Amino acid sequence: xxxxxxxxxxxxxGALGAIGGLALAYLFVAFPKTGPTPDLRVESTPAxxxxxxxxxxxxxxxxxxxxxxxxxRYSGPPRPGTIGGGGExxxxxxxxxxxxxxxxxxxxxxxxxTDGEVARAITTGVTRDGHAMFPIMPYxxxxxxxxxxxxxxxxxxxxxxxxxxxxxxxxxxxxxxxxVRLIPAPPDPWECQAGTPDYGKYLxxxxxxxxxxxxxxxxxxxxxxEFAGGWTFPLSGGGHITSANITPxxxxxxxxWTRDEFITKFKAxxxxxxxTPVSAGGMNTIMPWTMYAGMTPEDLGAIYDxxxxxxxxxxxxxRFHP
Numbered sequence: 488x489x490x491x492x493x494x495x496x497x498x499x500x501g502a503l504g505a506i507g508g509l510a511l512a513y514l515f516v517a518f519p520k521t522g523p524t525p526d527l528r529v530e531s532t533p534a535x536x537x538x539x540x541x542x543x544x545x546x547x548x549x550x551x552x553x554x555x556x557x558x559x560r561y562s563g564p565p566r567p568g569t570i571g572g573g574g575e576x577x578x579x580x581x582x583x584x585x586x587x588x589x590x591x592x593x594x595x596x597x598x599x600x601t602d603g604e605v606a607r608a609i610t611t612g613v614t615r616d617g618h619a620m621f622p623i624m625p626y627x628x629x630x631x632x633x634x635x636x637x638x639x640x641x642x643x644x645x646x647x648x649x650x651x652x653x654x655x656x657x658x659x660x661x662x663x664x665x666x667v668r669l670i671p672a673p674p675d676p677w678e679c680q681a682g683t684p685d686y687g688k689y690l691x692x693x694x695x696x697x698x699x700x701x702x703x704x705x706x707x708x709x710x711x712x713e714f715a716g717g718w719t720f721p722l723s724g725g726g727h728i729t730s731a732n733i734t735p736x737x738x739x740x741x742x743x744w745t746r747d748e749f750i751t752k753f754k755a756x757x758x759x760x761x762x763t764p765v766s767a768g769g770m771n772t773i774m775p776w777t778m779y780a781g782m783t784p785e786d787l788g789a790i791y792d793x794x795x796x797x798x799x800x801x802x803x804x805x806r807f808h809p
Contacts, residue, residue, distance in 0.1 A: 519611070519612075519613050519617070519619045519668050519669070519670070519671035520671070520672075520673075521607065521611040521613050521671045521672065521673050521674075522673045524601070524603045524604055524607050524615075525603040525606055525607060526603055527601070527602045527603040527606050527638075527641075528601075528602055528603075529602045529638045529641045529642050531642040531645065531646075532642075535638060535639050535642045535643075536639070536642050536643050536646055538635075538636070538639035538643075539639035539640045539641070539642050539643025539644070540643050540646075541781070542636055542639060542640055542643070542693075543640055543643055543644070544778060544781055545778055545779060545780075545781035545782045546690060546693060546694050546779075546782060546786070547629065547632075547640070547693050547694065547695075548694065548695070548775055548778050548779065549592070549640070550565055550570055550571060550778070551565070551775045551778055552573075552575050552589045552623070552624070553571050553572070553573045553575070553589050553590065553591075553592050554566065554569045554570045554571060554572060554573075554575070555569035555572065555574055555575065556575065557762075558722075558723040558724060558765075558771065559724075559764060559765060560762040560763065560764055560765060561761070561762050561763050561764075561765050561771060561772070561776070562756065562761075562762055562771070562772055562773075562774060562775055562776040562777055563771070563772075563773065563775065564762045564775075564777045564778075565778075568650070569650060569652075570593075570647065570648065570650070571591065571592045571593040571644070571647040571648075571650055572591050572593060572650030572652040572654075573588065573589040573590045573591040573592065573596075573652065573654045574588060574589060574591075574652060574654045574655075575588065575589040576588055576655075577589075577621075577623050580721070581720070581721055582721075583621075583623070584659060584660045584663040585621070585657065585658050585659035585660045585663060585664070586655070586657065586658055587621050587623055587657040587659070588654050588655045588656070588657050589624075589654070590654065591650060591652055591654055592644055592647070593644075593647040593648065593649050593650045594644075594645060594647060594649050595649040595650060595651055595652075597644060597645075600615055601615075602641050605641050605644060606637055606638075606641055608620075608626075609626065609629050609632070609637065609640060609641075610626060610629050610630045610632060610637060610674040611626055611630060611671045611672065611673065611674060612624055612626035612627075612670065612671045613671050619667045619668045619670060619671050620657075620667070621657065621659060621663075621667055622667075622670055625695045625698055626671065627670070627672070628692050628693055628695050628698070629693060630672060630673070630674045630675050630676075631675055631676060631677045631689070631692055631693060632674075632676060632677075632679075632693055633676050633677060633678060633679035633689075634676055635679065636679055636693070637676070677689050677692075681785065681786075681789070686789050687789035687790055687791075687792045687793030687794075688793050690786055690789055690790050690793075691790050691793050691794065694779070694790070696714070696733070696790070696794075697713060697714055699718060699720075699730045699773070699774070700714050700715070700716050700718070700730045700731065700732075700733050701713050701714060701715065701716075701718065702715070702716075702717045702718050703718060711798075711800070712800060712802070713734075713797065713798070713800075714732070714733050714734045714740075714794065714797050714800070715732050715733075715734050715736075715740070715800035715802040716729065716730040716731045716732035716733065716802060716804045717729060717730065717732070717802055717804055718730045719808070720773050722771050722773075723771075724765065724767050724768055724769065724771060725767065725768040725809070726768060726770075726807065726808050726809045727807075727808040728770070728771065728772050728773060728806060728807055728808075729804050729805060729806055729807075729808070730774075730804070731804055731806065732800065732802045732803075732804050733794055734794070734797050734798065734799050734800045734802075735794065735795050735797060735799045736799035736800055736801050736802070737799070738801060739800075739801050739802055739803050739804065740799060740800065740801075740802075741794065742799060744791075746788055746791050746792070749787065749788075749791040750784050750787045750788055750791070753776070753779055753780050753782065753787050754780055754784070754787075755780070756776035756777050756779075756780035757777075757780040757781065761776070761777055761780070762776075762777050768809060770806075770807045770809075
């Protein structure tokens with residue numbers, strides 16, 4: 488290659504580098520694109536805190552990931568004294584594009600956060616410093632929380648017992664560390680009036696049922712497989728568990744289940760003794776049964792009613808792989 492040709496190549500490389508740099512700069516300046524932090528001040532009341540405790544403990548299940556779970560017991564119930572302290576790991580060997588650790592959400596960590604900053608983090612996945620969280624934190628679902636329920640969660644988090652714990656920092660692999668900035672979206676609150684036709688859809692969404700009960704490809708739901716199960720998760724004691732088919736399919740889903748049977752299945756785990764000890768390598772599940780068991784029969788029934796409206800999908804699932 489002559490000198491003129493080399494100069495042209497070097498110029499092109501420099502131009503491409505400059506374009507790439509500008510694109511990267513734009514990504515960091517323009518995203519995440521969720522709008523301003525809401526000017527929110529929650530007036531806490533006992534009723535609001537009670538509603539928040541119900542949501543965080545039994546519906547949105549915030550305390551599932553933001554506590555230390557006891558995997559020596561069935562369904563991994565949170566360990567006493569760790570509630571809200573975070574530290575649960577979602578790592579490479581579990582199939583994640585990096586190592587993600589849940590945050591401390593007790594007043595120790597949130598003392599300097601405004602109510603608006605807490606609300607934004609819940610509904611958009613963006614922290615007070617503009618950092619976009621990996622959506623193992625199901626903010627794409629929480630963005631549909633109604634205003635009353637969002638306020639209740641903020642009020643409840645302020646009442647958690649402080650847990651002094653320094654958790655590891657999350658670190659995503661390239662290019663997910665850039666892609667994650669594109670995921671947050673502005674809040675889109677839905678109505679949440681119990682007894683209305685859409686209430687079951689609301690509960691099913693903010694409870695994240697579809698997230699585990701739908702197979703995923705490259706981080707997105709596999710088309711046509713909504714609620715059909717089949718997503719496999721590693722267990723800390725060895726082996727794997729696969730999510731169940733909860734579509735109305737009569738042969739492989741819950742099509743033969745009655746409403747009462749569905750509710751009873753959950754309520755069977757309401758007893759303090761329901762989380763039985765699990766031997767090493769024995770069957771366990773990541774499904775937080777003991778937490779969802781605290782939902783009211785009315786709310787569980789609303790979820791059942793909504794699932795019955797979904798397309799039946801025939802999908803045989805082998806639940807446990809030793």
